[in-house]
Amino acid sequence: MSQKITPCLWFEDNAEEALEFYTSIFDDARVTSVSRYGEGGPFTAGTLLMGTLELAGQQFMVLNGGPHDAFNDAVSFYIECETQEEVDRYWDALLAGGGQPTQCGWLKDKFGVSWQVIPEALRRYMNDPDQEKAQRVMEAMLKMVKIDVPTLDAAYAGR
Known part of the structure; x- marks a missing residue:
């Protein structure tokens, strides 16, 4: 069974860097999925839209969503x-x-x-x-x- 509640971290434009950073810190870490913006999106095509990662058994989602809080x-x-x-x-x-x-x-x-x-x-x-x-x-x-x-x-x- 997948995790029922997953924290989502909203990044302005550096979520891919965050994926790499966090998975480099924890020994039992891995990226489990990535999706990318296509043509016509708010970011250049190919830029990470969302990614999921697992750190010490805990799933997280990262999102490139632009400037926000x-x-x-x-x-x-x-x-x-x-x-x-x-x-x-x-x-x-x-x-x-x-x-x-x-x-x-x-x-x-x-x-x-x-x-x-x-x-x-x-x-x-x-x-x-x-x-x-x-x-x-x-x-x-x-x-x-x-x-x-x-x-x-x-x-x-x-x-």
Whole structure:
């Protein structure tokens, strides 16, 4: 069965670049379909109209639709990472080519799409029934741009 709901990302005119960028970042990524504008469309014939891709089992659609609303933080994509190395890899790859880090594990890639690159340790620590531990972790996280697992570990342990 195909995925029932697929996020569609509207690009002004660089959706094909986005397809290439995103599939280069995730190991388990692939383009699953592309369609192109024909003659008489708003773009030159042969320009990507839409494409679908799969990243870590999640389907996405990209669309070259012309100038419209810019991406903003109202929608973001959350990547849960198992290790600091995985956080670092996704963080660096998504910032490549002009992305901007924000705060608390959030960044905007070069297209303006918002991502949260979060180690699973943060979720686990924040959900700990010991509220003092969870609060220390929250306070440490609020001071971070990229999430640093050793600092979270130290906060959780009370060091």
